[in-house]
Amino acid sequence: MIQNALTxxxxxxPGQLTALTNYLQLIGTDVENNPHVRFRQxxxxxxxxxxxxxxxxxxxxxxxxxxxxxxxxxIGELTMNLGAGMEPIWLCCQGYPPRAAQxxxxxxxxxxxxxxxxxxxxxxxxxxxxQEIIRNQAFREQLDDHLDTLPRNPATPLTPVTxxxxxxxxxxxxxxxxxxxxxxxxxxxLVGIRPGAPAQNTVVTTKNDLLAAEDKVVQNQxxxxxxxxxxxxxxxxxxxxxxxxxxxxxxxxxxKLSGLSTIxxxxxxRIDDGKNLLFESNYDGxxxxxxxxxxxxxATAMNAVWGISVGFxxxxxxxxxxxxxxxxxxxHPAQFFYSAYPTQTVRNIAxxxxxxxxxxxxxxxxxxxx
Amino acid sequence: xxxxxxxIHAADVQGIIISGYGHLFFSSYLFxxxxxxxxxxxxxAAIVDEITTADRKKGAAxxxxxxxxxxxxxxxxxxxxxxxxxxxxxxxFSQEFQEGMTEISRSHRLGDNGASSPQNWEFxxxxxxxLPRDAIHVLLILQAATQPELDALRDRHLSQAASHxxxxxxxxxxxxxxxxxxxxxxRDGIAEPGIEGSPKAPGDEELPIKAGEFILGYPNSYGNLxxxxxxxxxxxxxxxxxxxxxxxxxxxxxLDFGRNGSYLVFRKLHQDVAAFRxxxxxxxxxxxxxxxxxxxAVGRWPSGAPxxxxxxxxxxxxxxxxxxxxxxxxSDPHGYGCPLGAHVRRSNPRDSLGxxxxxxxxxxxxxxxxxxGVSYGDPLPAGQMEDDQQPRxxxxxxxxxxxxxxxxxxxxxxxxxxxxxxxxNDPDPLIGDNLEPGDKKRDCNFTVPRQPIRTRIKxxxxxxxxxxGHYFFLPSLAALxxxxxx
Numbered sequence: 001m002i003q004n005a006l007t008x009x010x011x012x013x014p015g016q017l018t019a020l021t022n023y024l025q026l027i028g029t030d031v032e033n034n035p036h037v038r039f040r041q042x043x044x045x046x047x048x049x050x051x052x053x054x055x056x057x058x059x060x061x062x063x064x065x066x067x068x069x070x071x072x073x074x075i076g077e078l079t080m081n082l083g084a085g086m087e088p089i090w091l092c093c094q095g096y097p098p099r100a101a102q103x104x105x106x107x108x109x110x111x112x113x114x115x116x117x118x119x120x121x122x123x124x125x126x127x128x129x130x131q132e133i134i135r136n137q138a139f140r141e142q143l144d145d146h147l148d149t150l151p152r153n154p155a156t157p158l159t160p161v162t163x164x165x166x167x168x169x170x171x172x173x174x175x176x177x178x179x180x181x182x183x184x185x186x187x188x189x190l191v192g193i194r195p196g197a198p199a200q201n202t203v204v205t206t207k208n209d210l211l212a213a214e215d216k217v218v219q220n221q222x223x224x225x226x227x228x229x230x231x232x233x234x235x236x237x238x239x240x241x242x243x244x245x246x247x248x249x250x251x252x253x254x255x256k257l258s259g260l261s262t263i264x265x266x267x268x269x270r271i272d273d274g275k276n277l278l279f280e281s282n283y284d285g286x287x288x289x290x291x292x293x294x295x296x297x298x299a300t301a302m303n304a305v306w307g308i309s310v311g312f313x314x315x316x317x318x319x320x321x322x323x324x325x326x327x328x329x330x331x332h333p334a335q336f337f338y339s340a341y342p343t344q345t346v347r348n349i350a351x352x353x354x355x356x357x358x359x360x361x362x363x364x365x366x367x368x369x370x
Numbered sequence: 371x372x373x374x375x376x377x378i379h380a381a382d383v384q385g386i387i388i389s390g391y392g393h394l395f396f397s398s399y400l401f402x403x404x405x406x407x408x409x410x411x412x413x414x415a416a417i418v419d420e421i422t423t424a425d426r427k428k429g430a431a432x433x434x435x436x437x438x439x440x441x442x443x444x445x446x447x448x449x450x451x452x453x454x455x456x457x458x459x460x461x462x463f464s465q466e467f468q469e470g471m472t473e474i475s476r477s478h479r480l481g482d483n484g485a486s487s488p489q490n491w492e493f494x495x496x497x498x499x500x501l502p503r504d505a506i507h508v509l510l511i512l513q514a515a516t517q518p519e520l521d522a523l524r525d526r527h528l529s530q531a532a533s534h535x536x537x538x539x540x541x542x543x544x545x546x547x548x549x550x551x552x553x554x555x556x557r558d559g560i561a562e563p564g565i566e567g568s569p570k571a572p573g574d575e576e577l578p579i580k581a582g583e584f585i586l587g588y589p590n591s592y593g594n595l596x597x598x599x600x601x602x603x604x605x606x607x608x609x610x611x612x613x614x615x616x617x618x619x620x621x622x623x624x625l626d627f628g629r630n631g632s633y634l635v636f637r638k639l640h641q642d643v644a645a646f647r648x649x650x651x652x653x654x655x656x657x658x659x660x661x662x663x664x665x666x667a668v669g670r671w672p673s674g675a676p677x678x679x680x681x682x683x684x685x686x687x688x689x690x691x692x693x694x695x696x697x698x699x700x701s702d703p704h705g706y707g708c709p710l711g712a713h714v715r716r717s718n719p720r721d722s723l724g725x726x727x728x729x730x731x732x733x734x735x736x737x738x739x740x741x742x743g744v745s746y747g748d749p750l751p752a753g754q755m756e757d758d759q760q761p762r763x764x765x766x767x768x769x770x771x772x773x774x775x776x777x778x779x780x781x782x783x784x785x786x787x788x789x790x791x792x793x794x795n796d797p798d799p800l801i802g803d804n805l806e807p808g809d810k811k812r813d814c815n816f817t818v819p820r821q822p823i824r825t826r827i828k829x830x831x832x833x834x835x836x837x838x839g840h841y842f843f844l845p846s847l848a849a850l851x852x853x854x855x856x
Contacts (some may be wrong), residue, residue, distance in 0.1 A: 144826065146827075147823050147824070147826070148826055150823060152823075152825065194592070196593075198595070198616060198617045198618075198619050199592075199594035199595055199616065200616060201462075201595075201597050201600070201614060201616035201618060201621055202597050203461070203462060203463070203464060203465060203597060204464070204465060204597075204774070205465055206465065208475070212475060212477035214475070215475075215478060215479065218789060233391070236422060242441075261724075284789065285783060285787060285789065286479070286779070286782050286783045286787070288774060288775065288778070288779050288782070288783065289782075289783040291780065292733070292736065292779070295592070296464060296729070296732075296733045296736075297729075315594075318592050318593070318594075319592075319594060320592050320594070320775075321594075321596075321649050321772075345789045345792075347789070347792040348789070348792070351792065
């Protein structure tokens with residue numbers, strides 16, 4: 001069963017922004033235990049968020065979820081379990097018929113015009129359901145507790161003598177290594193980025209509401225809406241790069257995406273008829289680390305996709321301070337952010353799955369267990 | 371990306387950036403407050419020529435003369451303002467410097483919670499009995515070879531400052547412990563990055579890191595010039611500052627206040643040595659077991675020998691530089707020798723992050739700091755398990771060009787991150803924000819990998835408590851002269 005992405009951007013009714021903000025704050029400060037909206041009652045949800053895109057002229061609500069199965073089934077799950085609790089949210093939105101959130105057909109009809117398919121949807125573990133991740137975690141925790149009770153043999157040498165052999169490079173990797181510098185050069189040329197252009201003198205400035213919404217659970221939420229440069233050429237180029245990304249960016253068996261082992265799910269969506277680019281990520285650990293990872297491991301891809309956004313640094317994302325400042329400028333804090341497995345990193349999920357599938361595996365013996 | 375690496379302008383760089391002055395065993399950290407800007411600027415003008423610079427050749431026949439004492443000077447944001455630096459210039463300093471160490475989300479990221487939270491600090495905090503943050507304007511760092519020499523230096527500087535209305539609000543004293551150890555009993559200060567182009571004679575440092583990681587005005591590990599604070603050209607009446615080298619148009623007419631300066635982080639860290647000893651001896655009563663587990667937690671033996679090279683027992687053959695700093699972790703990805711969660715492995719993961727050792731080194735070198743800390747307080751006598759209630763710990767000082775990308779990153783993403791390198795619930799066992807009395811239940815483990823199965827040490831207590839701290843800027847000599855002439 002593959003995971004899917006729900007992406008909906010809905011205009012907020014005039015005068016309703018405060019009411020909506022207050023309600024999202026109410027449920028968002030206690031995501032697990034608030035009496036109104038408990039995503040834990042929807043077993044298919046991996047991650048969900050509500051974000052107010054606060055364009056002063058026309059504020060909009062972004063609702064997103066990463067879920068298992070079909071949209072139809074998921075809408076059913078949402079309406080059945082969260083319908084009443086979500087009502088105050090949707091009542092603030094344009095085109096919402098009261099009580100539709102408790103009726104799967106009406107709710108689907110309401111959402112549909114606002115929904116968009118991502119141009120790229122990245123999944124660290126395709127087919128691994130939220131409930132399976134949670135079961136694997138419980139299995140590993142039991143195993144860990146059991147191991148604590150076993151006697152240790154002091155005669156066992158502490159350090160094993162086996163030295164790991166690095167895996168041989170595949171033909172694909174070798175070809176990629178050869179091809180990549182050329183591709184990087186070409187991409188930067190097309191986007192108009194000059195790696196090596198002098199860095200700007202930037203004071204990275206982060207608004208407090210962004211910081212306040214971060215580092216609550218192991219994962220963090222990132223929602224960025226950046227304006228795409230005007231004109232036919234940037235639009236075409238962006239579509240091409242997103243298409244290329246959707247064809248080539250596949251996860252490694254250990255959940256690594258684009259060389260980063262910190263992304264659970266991410267998506268790129270051209271919105272507003274291609275005028276803006278939405279990026280959403282559900283990632284592990286600190287914001288600083290995540291953005292540094294972009295520069296360290298995925299600079300070319302970032303330059304390709306974001307290089308077409310207004311204000312992107314001339315030197316590309318390795319003008320790291322200007323890059324960070326731009327991201328912070330276009331980033332919106334989530335008022336509500338739910339994670340089905342708030343203590344599990346991508347690497348934890350990978351280890352747990354390996355352990356459950358094969359408890360005798362090397363990782364188990366090695367003590368990779370926490 | 372700038373490829374050329376200009377030579378460091380040593381005579382303009384404060385000496386503490388390039389040297390810890392290991393031969394100067396006694397240090398004084400004088401926190402000063404300014405009453406009147408004009409008066410304070412006169413004081414600055416009077417002492418600026420006494421500041422120890424990185425120029426090691428000055429006035430000496432030998433190429434690398436070590437100074438017989440050292441004087442360095444750093445400012446908080448409030449301090450620069452008190453000297454008359456205009457607000458629009460202050461806004462060009464990094465956000466973390468402007469806001470200070472105690473901004474609430476920053477405390478969260480640094481792990482300054484519970485007993486370590488700023489409302490419990492002796493200085494630099496926000497409320498309560500301690501010395502408030504904004505009363506600290508200047509940090510005067512004095513170092514000397516003997517205590518009497520230091521005392522004389524300190525008295526002279528204090529009376530000189532006081533005569534200009536620059537008054538002492540807090541003195542801290544530090545000293546080096548025998549054998550270059552810190553209070554837990556481990557040799558400290560081994561892994562220090564070298565600075566590319568440093569005027570200091572090459573020692574046992576690692577391969578040098580780009581100067582721009584530690585000094586503004588030089589290319590950093592991204593090949594960029596680090597962001598630098600600027601001032602309006604009209605303020606520089608004596609023409610001591612140079613134009614901003616970042617070429618963007620909005621920098622036209624601005625002068626580079628930051629060039630040859632750096633940011634300095636100061637934290638007073640109390641070490642609960644008795645708790646550290648008690649914990650490991652209680653959990654591992656077998657002979658030698660506690661010593662082994664303590665070494666596993668640190669990642670080094672008390673001698674300094676790294677577990678990566680001496681996994682099972684201390685080895686004097688690898689306890690001295692350069693050997694004690696010449697190793698990686700890539701050959702031990704599971705951490706059988708040095709555990710993944712060990713203090714030194716997570717504070718400098720070297721070649722071990724990800725599958726590519728060379729890439730790991732490049733990326734890790736974007737988050738290094740230069741440590742200039744010293745111990746305070748007398749050691750707890752060897753073998754003593756009971757606490758004597760005496761203050762002791764580390765006056766942690768680090769130097770970095772970008773506090774958020776270096777010090778704060780290290781603290782948040784490596785030290786306190788229980789998920790570091792694929793772990794589950796393991797903050798740094800030595801200095802992490804582990805359990806305090808009265809904490810609600812959470813997992814704070816330390817995992818020692820071993821075959822056939824690992825040892826998991828649960829419910830680690832917090833051994834190190836933050837007692838105070840502040841972010842400072844360490845200006846160049848030119849910037850000091852500029853400030854003095856404002």
